[in-house]
Amino acid sequence: KQEVTQIPAALSVPEGENLVLNCSFTDSAIYNLQWFRQDPGKGLTSLLLIQSSQREQTSGRLNASLDKSSGRSTLYIAASQPGDSATYLCAVRDNDMRFGAGTRLTVKP
């Protein structure tokens, strides 16, 4: 059974720092990997979707990489802002979509 792990569980950084969130998965037979953002009491907002044949995707200050063979993905956030504070979830798509438990990010002004 596919297991998705996110490290760290929580992260606090000062505004302006660059940071990396990590996601690992146990079965490399995936269709894609997706990073989501979740604000307290809200649903999930899709940030980046990386197909299994791709190595990375970029959107603005966000860059996500995928190394399928090693079962790893990273989400890089450049020049962090207080508005980036949220929980970041990664999810892998095989027959279903399986999520990690998330990394709770706090960016302090």
Added chain:
Amino acid sequence: GAGVSQTPSNKVTEKGKYVELRCDPISGHTALYWYRQSLGQGPEFLIYFQGTGAADDSGLPNDRFFAVRPEGSVSTLKIQRTERGDSAVYLCASSLSPLSTDTQYFGPGTRLTVL
């Protein structure tokens, strides 16, 4: 256009009662998904519909849980004889198709509390 909507946003019920949670997907999306998210965890897959039929219900925890999508649009998740352990946020998502290339768009969720 409108996103995925879910009603109610909050539901408090007593142990043993029956509840229904509703999901309105994005218009034209044929695939609809239900997830359950417990506190501090990521969402857990429950069931997915392609059109009117449940294509995969392997995530439903037991036979107290049932979902329908009779006209291929709105879906209702039904929970019988609720238990305290059913307390969670129930999320619905829809996508244009079930293809892996199609992004799932999530609703805000229904927070269910079973007393």
